[in-house]
Amino acid sequence: MLFPVNRRLTRTVTLAASASSLAVSLVACGGGGASGVGGACSTTVPGITPTEVKAGMVWSDTGPGAATMRSFRAGVDARFHVANEEDGGVYGRKVTYAWRDDQADQQLNLSAVQELLDQEKIFGLIYAPGAGTQSAKLLQERSVPVTGIASDPVWLGMNNMFSWFYLGNGSSTTTGRYVRDQGGTRAAVFAVDAIASSGDFAQQTAASLKANDVRVVKTFYIGEITSWQTVAQQIKANGIDALAGVLMPAGAAELLPELAKIGVTLGDGLKVALMPLGYDNSNLTQLGRALAGVSIFTDIQPFELDTADQRKFKQAMSDFAPEIQPPTQDAAADGWISADLFLRGLEAAGTCPTRESFITGLRAVRDYDGAGMTPDASNDLSTNFRQTSTCYSAIKISKDGSRFEPTSSTATCGDVITPEQMAALNQRS
CATH class of the missing domain: 3.40.50.2300 (Response regulator)
Structure with missing residues (x-):
């Protein structure tokens, strides 16, 4: 899943696809979307020409x-x-x-x-x-x-x-269910304090964990972290066995080795470390050893399914x-x-x-196949825009850090948590 970023105007180009090679006559109107009756298509629709x-x-x-x-x-x-x-x-x-x-x-x-x-x-x-x-x-x-x-x-x-x-305003039980299934019971949630949307995601994550009886013991704000060694020590002191939220590959690659130095290793004392992105082979090349065993959620099917x-x-x-x-x-x-x-x-x-x-x-369209690449093979576009998405593909980095390994050939799904339910869950200690 990609996080929101915002943009500014600079310049324009067009896709290098020449229409001049296309010899097509003006099509006649017919079927859905006709703008005229028994004649040529309307020429007033923005962005539409005969070719x-x-x-x-x-x-x-x-x-x-x-x-x-x-x-x-x-x-x-x-x-x-x-x-x-x-x-x-x-x-x-x-x-x-x-x-x-x-x-x-x-x-x-x-x-x-x-x-x-x-x-x-x-x-x-x-x-x-x-x-x-x-x-x-x-x-x-x-x-x-x-x-x-x-x-x-x-x-x-x-x-x-x-x-x-759809990221949505609420949450889903999917993250918490996955963490719980991996053995996690006491979690640390990472948030980026300088970006409101990351804070929202951290709240979504916390609600999902709490809905699955995973206690959120501590929240770490990335912008305030000056020493990953100190973070590791706090994780051990608080008996934390799960990491989630806005934990990015570069940060995880610094934190996990520090945890290992003090005897907290992934797959043993630390049951799960879940990142919201990082499904990119460049991360294996640059950070693979440090990220061995880390889980990643993605909104596409794992390429390893081929x-x-x-x-x-x-x-x-x-x-x-x-x-x-x-x-x-x-x-x-x-x-x-x-x-x-x-x-x-x-x-x-x-x-x-x-x-x-x-x-x-x-x-x-009630059965959009997502080009054969989404976790859900039949997306109902008539209803899916009304609620937060609940299905992801879960992937782990292998123990030697050299490859990605899908945890299942099917999607990892949960139930919707409404904004009201999320607020109530996050009021719990």
Whole structure:
């Protein structure tokens, strides 16, 4: 799962997919999404021409999180290339996009979206993780279709915004159930005090743990940590046997060796250390030994399952985004699924798509397969936007730190914890 980051406007490019090579006549209206009656499709729909659908994307080309976001964009590029060059587009139209780099700046996120809508005249938006609250409201007001990973709670309940995963305002029992199943009973939760959304995630984690009778003994704020040795000593002194929350790979790689020095090893005194991200082979190369035995939750199926759909993704990344190495990164898969979801919406909108027909058609899909790459193989888009997602894939780093090992071939799921229930749980000591 990716955490919300925010962006700032800098420059525009378009996807390198030329529509000039496409010899297609103006399609006749028919089926869902028709804008006229017995004639040509309307020419007034933003971003729609006889040969092209122009989408938009806001992401961080520079600033915090830029490296991860490049992988996301590459996943989008690869999926659109497959659609355009191998599948002939959608109803004969190639899908391209204009983009803006917001440099992870929340204040100018809205400006980036406004420029894409008003100057670029985009049809819909693919959102890299971290949709800003104000821009999301604008997109809803204008009924602009949006696809992406809903890593910001603002997505919840937005009829025009589509995802296979919703962080939401509440929580789920999934994290706590996993920690409990691993033997954890006394947990430390990590939070980033300088980022409100990370604090929210820490609260979600704490509620999930408490719902499964795992006591939250201590909360550590990353911004206040000056010595991982001191943290290790406090963990041992408090009899903590589980770590969760915003525990990132770099921090875990410093903490776990310090714990081992004082006799607290993962799989023995420490039952589980759960990270919210880190499913990236570069972490194995750089930090693998230090992270041996750590668990990771992700919103995609483990690549180690090597399914036909995953092989298609890897081949496309090799063909169209070879700069991303290795291609098996969760951010790249998130981009691929986000683009696939946009294409599915265009199919549902019919031969003469409008924003309204896209939203209505895609919201009626009850069995979206997530491009064969999501934990849930049948996502009900008619209802999933109303509540926090509860299914993840759980992965462990092997004991020698050299590889990822799925804990199961099926998703790890739980039950929804409402915001009211979360508040009540977090009032417990």
